[in-house]
Amino acid sequence: xxxxxxxxxxxxxxxxxxxxxxxxxxxxxxxxxxxxxxxxxxxxxxxxxxxxxxxxxxxxxxxxxxxxxxxxxxxxxxxxxxxxxxxxxxxxxxxxxxxxxxxxxxxxxxxxxxxxxxxxxxxxxxxxxxxxxxxxxxxxxxxxxxxxxxxxxxxxxxxxxxxxxxxxxxxxxxxxxxxxxxxxxxxxxxxxxxxxxxxxxxxxxxxxxxxxxxxxxxxxxxxxxxxxxxxxxxxxxxxxxxxxxxxxxxxxxxxxxxxxxxxxxxxxxxxxxxxxxxxxxxxxxxxxxxxxxxxxxxxxxxxxxxxxxxxxxxxxxxxxxxxxxxxxx
Numbered sequence: 475x476x477x478x479x480x481x482x483x484x485x486x487x488x489x490x491x492x493x494x495x496x497x498x499x500x501x502x503x504x505x506x507x508x509x510x511x512x513x514x515x516x517x518x519x520x521x522x523x524x525x526x527x528x529x530x531x532x533x534x535x536x537x538x539x540x541x542x543x544x545x546x547x548x549x550x551x552x553x554x555x556x557x558x559x560x561x562x563x564x565x566x567x568x569x570x571x572x573x574x575x576x577x578x579x580x581x582x583x584x585x586x587x588x589x590x591x592x593x594x595x596x597x598x599x600x601x602x603x604x605x606x607x608x609x610x611x612x613x614x615x616x617x618x619x620x621x622x623x624x625x626x627x628x629x630x631x632x633x634x635x636x637x638x639x640x641x642x643x644x645x646x647x648x649x650x651x652x653x654x655x656x657x658x659x660x661x662x663x664x665x666x667x668x669x670x671x672x673x674x675x676x677x678x679x680x681x682x683x684x685x686x687x688x689x690x691x692x693x694x695x696x697x698x699x700x701x702x703x704x705x706x707x708x709x710x711x712x713x714x715x716x717x718x719x720x721x722x723x724x725x726x727x728x729x730x731x732x733x734x735x736x737x738x739x740x741x742x743x744x745x746x747x748x749x750x751x752x753x754x755x756x757x758x759x760x761x762x763x764x765x766x767x768x769x770x771x772x773x774x775x776x777x778x779x780x781x782x783x784x785x786x787x788x789x790x791x792x793x794x795x796x797x798x799x800x801x802x803x
Contacts, residue, residue, distance in 0.1 A: 507798040538587040540569045549766045552581040562799040597780035601689035601787040613707035616692040618664030620754035623681045640773045644676040661688030669786040674779030686710040759790045
């Protein structure tokens with residue numbers, strides 16, 4: 475596929491000086507670390523083919539995949555990313571579009587590609603493919619898992635055709651604040667902080683009920699915060715050959731007598747567990763702060779869950795980018 479280089483600056487000729495922007499640097503790095511060939515090979519068998527009667531040929535899978543990833547990185551809707559391809563030469567170059575020659579995929583084509591990924595479960599397989607490559611390169615280990623969850627807000631307005639909120643989303647209370655939306659549960663590699671498993675549920679689903687779904691089966695140790703108290707006693711976790719390291723409840727930890735040797739040892743143990751669990755927060759930081767994903771864009775858990783798999787695949791590539799770039803020279 476024809477691919478214009480992001481290294482070549484695209485200017486109108488009227489600029490007094492050029493600058494390598496953060497967006498350009500980000501896209502250059504992601505262009506190098508995303509395993510395009512493997513992902514295109516994964517999607518290609520399900521993509522539309524040219525009909526026997528001719529007609530306009532379908533868009534190349536890699537172009538549509540690049541557009542789909544731009545949507546995840548910059549929070550763009552289908553109409554917004556179509557307009558961005560016309561308005562921003564940098565994004566068009568990343569996709570491989572020459573606006574003087576090529577046809578830009580319209581929002582309906584972009585929508586159909588997303589539905590293609592959802593229909594065939596390809597979003598989860600994208601995450602699996604990325605993780606397999608990271609594992610083969612020694613960037614993801616299997617000895618320990620951190621389980622954690624974060625709330626993702628959903629639109630609570632009823633100003634829509636059905637005059638109702640998304641029925642698959644629910645509200646929950648955290649501290650003294652009520653939230654409406656869904657919950658992203660993740661299993662994170664304890665050594666590298668990379669996400670290996672993603673589960674999407676309504677916001678009112680308890681974290682501890684999903685812990686068993688976040689294990690890949692090869693770990694020997696699992697780390698969790700105080701919300702997972704009692705996880706080892708649940709029926710679905712009986713017989714698992716893992717050691718559960720669950721944080722002490724905050725009130726109980728504050729009550730420790732640190733003037734005693736036992737109190738000091740237990741407090742030190744909690745600090746150690748907290749340092750390990752901190753790696754489980756890094757993917758959430760990239761998801762919400764780097765990619766700006768703070769609110770669900772679609773209705774229903776299936777669509778939003780599929781997007782989460784793609785997002786965390788890209789999060790993993792971003793977190794591992796330095797090692798990947800070093801390996802490619």
